[in-house]
Amino acid sequence: MSQRRAFSPRLGLALALLVVFAFTAGRYWLLPRTPVVERTQPVPPPPVTPPIAAKPETAPTPSEPPVIEPVSTPAPVTVGRLSPPQPSQTRPVTLLQACWTAEQLRGSPQEKQIQKQTIDRSPPARLSYQISPLSTPLQQCIRSVKPRHGEKLVALTFDLCEQAHERSGYDAAIVNYLRDQQVKATFFAGGKWMRSHPERTMQLMADPLFELGNHAWTHGNLRLLQGPAMMAQITWTQAEYERLREQLLQASCVAPLATTASAAIPTRLAVFRFPYGVCNTESLAAVNQVGLAAIQWNIVTGDPAPGQTASAIARTILSQIQPGSIVVAHANGRGWHTAAALPLFVPALRARGYRFVTVSELLAQGEVVAVDSCYELKPGDNLKYDRRRSAQAKK
């Protein structure tokens, strides 16, 4: 009894120590395997590409925003803010998101201002451009389209005119509204406007909502200009667009999306708007020869007149709208109340069943309503521009 009593506790203690040792050693042996399995799960998919602005000097670095943030937020939030944006983890990055911040895209009201400049007739940095044949039905002055099956389509167009003696503006409020409400539209840009607004031009061409069109180099009156001077208005603008397109596609921010971007951004401009809405047989033939469809309008907002109110613009559009309409307005600082008019007619048109499309989309959706001369509302009503601009055009 006494031997068993003496032996039993020792044996029990030894056994207990053995069990503890075996358990600890087993855990130690097993431990390295467990975290390896756990760590493989949270490793993020391929490294995300942080947005890189096309112009590094204007792009905020990822560390800038947190500097002005209060430090009272918990660590995870602060770390999140300090980290570069990681949109690709949850949704595909668009070209706009990849190349510009939201602030850069929204711009400022100051950009709408028009500045006087000394006359600049210098050519674009390169003169080469592509030519594409234009189908016969499109070789006229197109005023609207009759959509097949009467579909309620409407093309909003905004001219970005810039003359030789000025640097005109960029109406950020218009573009922001269209983006916020996902409204498709066409911007007819002057070639010199594109040169003086390269970043805005690249943003418009990178945005799948928008189409860019040709609005002549320095808003020349193509009924007065002839020969090389007339052709330069058309072809320099084509060349400037193609140059900026190439510049955008070569930007480092585009690299991860290069294939889709290259396919999505048209290689050349396909539509043209005559400055002052004036043309003659020669200039219409010249535009068509380059492969451009001449686009007029059937609804005039009258927005260059300072007295034209937002409600009057909306009333005009809502009272004249018909399937296939083309509306002319301005986004270069000369559209006085255009941005304020948008909320007054865009939701109303949608409520009536209208869908916004670009001009090229509209042309593909039906039969063009075209004439053989250019005018504002009725033939001959724009002759005043010939008298007003003749002296300047001859310089």
Ligand SMILES: [Zn+2]
């Ligand atoms: Zn214009």
